[in-house]
Amino acid sequence: MRFLIILYFLASISVCNAQSxxxxxxxxxxxxxxxxxxxxxxxxxxxxxxxxxxxxxxxxxxxxxxxxxxxxxxxxxxxxxxxxxxxxxxxxxxxxxxxxxxxxxxxxxxxxxxxxxxxxxxxxxxxxxxxxxxxxxxxxxxxxxxxxxxxxxxxxxxxxxxxxxxxxxxxxxxxxxxxxxxxxxxxxxxxxxxxxxxxxxxxxxxxxxxxxxxxxxSIDEYKELLEKIVEKNKTKAILIAKQMGGDVTVNSGGIETLSVELFE
The missing domain is CATH 2.50.20 (outer membrane lipoprotein receptor (LolB), chain A)
Incomplete structure (x- = not known):
């Protein structure tokens, strides 16, 4: 009986999960x-x-x-x-x-x-x-x-x-x-x-x-990764940022206005 009750309980959980x-x-x-x-x-x-x-x-x-x-x-x-x-x-x-x-x-x-x-x-x-x-x-x-x-x-x-x-x-x-x-x-x-x-x-x-x-x-580490990509591809990144219509400031660190979701 206990075995049957456990099986019924597990089956009920499965049905509830499927319905949700x-x-x-x-x-x-x-x-x-x-x-x-x-x-x-x-x-x-x-x-x-x-x-x-x-x-x-x-x-x-x-x-x-x-x-x-x-x-x-x-x-x-x-x-x-x-x-x-x-x-x-x-x-x-x-x-x-x-x-x-x-x-x-x-x-x-x-x-x-x-x-x-x-x-x-x-x-x-x-x-x-x-x-x-x-x-x-x-x-x-x-x-x-x-x-x-x-x-x-x-x-x-x-x-x-x-x-x-x-x-x-x-x-x-x-x-x-x-x-x-x-x-x-x-x-x-x-x-x-x-x-x-x-x-x-x-x-x-x-x-x-x-x-x-x-x-x-982390999201901060991802931002750092994007900055490295910008350094390697600065010319392309500047072009993309200009196409985005934002202000572009370039320094030794790259584009300050780079969005974390720019390359989604």
Whole structure:
């Protein structure tokens, strides 16, 4: 009898976890300095439960590489933008958020992989009256500043969990779409499943064996890494900063106005 009770208890936990799990599919376009959503258009998804969320984009298995190749040359505001090379990773670019620890873990790659961890930066969201409908769910508008850029987010109270795509968190409902003023970071809604029966991991991020030599770095260490990149690529970095429309001050240490999210 005790054995049967334990099995029933474990099965109940499994059912509850499945019922609280959901997934949102997005399009993800990053276009730093281009004045609009001019970058490559990647598939992305956010899977979540009550304890955590896991976001991934630019992942090999999510993309049709031939379709990405068709986007390598784009006309943007009368100028030709060229995107060469491979832009996806086997594990993708990931962001894992743990509610209990109120912290984010993420990865990306320049010449070498980078693995970062940071406390969630609280965004002072302003809740607006305007609404839209995404996937049959009424969403409310909110605006807030995250690391120097003003973002608009559309969140649904029907899924009252504080998650969102990428590093955008902290609203009284799930974010289904978000973008900055110029849509240089443009995370647009495709579809949602809640609850979902898909057996998808909600994290944490697992490094491939070949990346175990790379330590998790803090946000301050990441800033230092960006400064080193600027030193090695100063001319290119100045051009990017000018395209961003900001004031540029160059000294022996690099560009003082460099944003920590410039190279997201």
């Amino acid at each position: 799990r959901g997934i949102v599919y997005y399009g993800h376009i990053e276009s730093p300095g281009k004045g609009g959503p001019a970058g490559l258009d990647f598939n992305a998804y956010l899977v979540f439960d009550k304890e955590a969320s896991y976001y991934v984009t630019a992942k090999d298995s999510l993309e049709n590489q031939s379709e990405l190749e068709k986007q390598q040359t784009k006309e943007v505001n009368g100028k030709t933008q060229v995107y060469l090379g491979k832009h996806t990773l086997p594990q993708g670019k990931q962001v894992y958020y743990n509610r209990q620890k109120d912290s984010l873990w993420w990865n990306k790659k320049y010449k070498e992989p980078v693995y970062g961890r940071e406390k969630r930066e609280k965004i002072n969201w302003k809740l607006e009256a305007e609404t839209k409908t995404f996937g049959g769910l009424i969403c409310h508008k909110a605006t807030g500043v995250f690391r120097g850029k003003t973002y608009t987010a559309w969140y649904t109270k029907k899924i009252p969990l504080p998650y969102g795509p990428w590093k955008l968190q902290g609203l009284p409902g799930l974010i289904l779409e978000a973008y900055d003023e110029k849509k240089e970071m443009y995370l647009y809604f495709k579809s949602v499943e809640y609850p979902t029966q898909q057996n998808l991991s909600v994290g944490p991020i697992v490094k491939p064996k070949e990346d175990n030599k790379y330590n998790w770095i």
